[in-house]
Amino acid sequence: MKSTRKGSFPMTVQVSFSGDYRSLVTPETSQKINAISEAMNARTSAGAEFLGWKNWPSEIDSQLVERIQKTAEKIQQQADVLVVIGIGGSYLGAKAVLEALRQPFQVTEKVEIIFAGHLVSGAYLKNLLTYLDTKEVAVNVISKSGKTTEPAIAFRFIQDYMEKRYGQEAAERIYVTTDAEKGALLDVAKEKDYARFVVPDDIGGRYSVLTSVGLLPIAAAGHSIDHLLAGAKRAEGELATVDLEENPAIQYALVRDHLYSTGYPVEISAIFEERLKFVQEWWKQLVGESEGKQGKGIFPASVQYSTDLHSLGQYVQDGKRMLFETFLKVASVEDDITMQLAENDSDELNYLAGKTLHTVNDAVQQATAEAHLSGGVPLVTLEIPDLSEDTIGYLLYFYMISCAYSAYLLEINPFDQPGVEEYKVNMFRLLNKPGF
Template identity: 50%
Template structure:
């Protein structure tokens, strides 16, 4: 399987504008830097290639237990601790049902809405529950508050049995949550110390919730393994992840400020959110970086399509498309033909959607918007695992081309600190 990011898929952009020789040399240097063994932030690059049978066996064992003893798994987390799992779960779960073949998995701790928390408590009152709290440190306010609530809920509902129904995914050695888990006797999965949150979906952070939800995590990881092998090449011509990174960088240097990730499948909406965090936190430093945003077509063509077509020339578009979606529906024939659509009778919605994608790409490119098209064969576990690794490898290279650290997020600490200061001031006033 090849991810197709080819010259024929780059619309409305003169590739001769790019100094490929310069980028080839630079990418090889940055590739060598990225692959040095002394990094403590790139474990995600190597883990798909390692023997993880023991870890996967334990994940499957716990997931099976949860599916037998619970109706719902509550995942407590924010940012990279929930976005990846929710993205894959939503992409592969049939519409209008809560799960694929496992039990229902829901998320909390990604906001501080009292209405959301109360609504979830009301929703689970007659259900059998497990909780998986995910945090490397345990000190992030949103999930810490949610865990306080649902830890108490589980203890009130289950008594001593709550200890077995609360599972902690946290740092292997340090942190507040690690200490809480050890003191309380909760079972623990480790977040590798050399993997940051937004790169962690292919670790127990994402794999346990996904296994509970009925996602085939072995196939997901096989897709990532294929990508890790394919994108290990240092030469730009042989590495499509690096080619995508260079295209983004070249567009950015020529004045484009925004990258719009778009797709024509509503199931990918949460995947867009994972992508936005990945690139936003990795690149947005030192007054640098593209602003990552997303749209779900054709829905959003009826809201921001006008701006994309004829608005300020600040953005380029990355159009993500899967050629095969497992479920489809045919347009029926109607003898009345009052809507004049019988010419589409017998064609499927997915076929029409694919044509809409091509028409939209052509219209946007003719309107002056560069369009990068990423196309994969099928929306399934294997191809999603492949795509996740593709984006992570491309993101790391993109940030290095900007000369920023792909793996830290110093700006995030600024708002956390300010919120804490204000909350403590309010307590003093009272």
């Protein structure tokens, strides 16, 4: 099956598995998809109070976008480094976009973006503070409540560093993204008179990349958030149809649901361009927290080919038949290099002379697909045209809407994460937090 969206901005989905996609398009599945779509549009589906992301690209306030851009320009003027403090959706979305847009070994960002608060490591934080001594610094702390342990620890150290180094000027260099009405971080921001941006009440962390949560760091780095939002807005419009033959997000959801129900509970995202590595990491949080509940859900994993063909590739080819692969392919790349002819063909590579490495990479993809299909691994292929802001914006929205459909097909609320709290209770008890 191949689905190509019409217009100048293609998003193609190619699906190969042991069966026929058309066999999934039944009156029953059509009825399910229509019911899911109608419930989401009417805001009556499970977790509907967190569906604000669904129409966000088309409804975002232009004044908010302008304020984000002006703030990004201020950060660029005052700082060499922006430290973004957050965990989960408060950092993964921005990190995914920044890595996808960054050419290898090219430092083109107007401000270096460094993340903190996404792990608990004294060595990481201590060395970060030492590194900052040689830079001009700004900080963007992102937390709905201000009490999430990992970012709260990082902010305590970094806030202290900023105040000791910059004195009263620190307040001009710290930017807060938090709840509009309440929370410990909001109280601090008011007390210190920090510039504030809002985490929308109706958008959960893993769906928040296109809000101030992700847009401010992305804009500070110098990337076009206008183009990022334009790509997402195009996706919002094109993927609103419930036509099972035309909508690739629904097709992806249906195939995933079919494979899950026929004994494939593990999905491996496979990339062939390293720049997409953190898109995979963001996708793993999106899928893992949205679907992994009530003893249900596809387990999301990731590999980077061809690197992992020389490690995990053996298991994928010949291991237990419980997984399917989703290739995330890029049709064209900005930079490439052509294989040269060597006088002494000792490495026996002259057969590649005149071929670009993108062509070789395409052959790796096709060879891997053929091998894994022959080994009994179902394969889904998502192909995007390039690695531009427009395309990445489209891809992020594609994943979010498809994930929502996938969770609803499993009769799961895509927008809560009750299991995340379990480790926190144990951690508080082990650290003797009052009340635990």
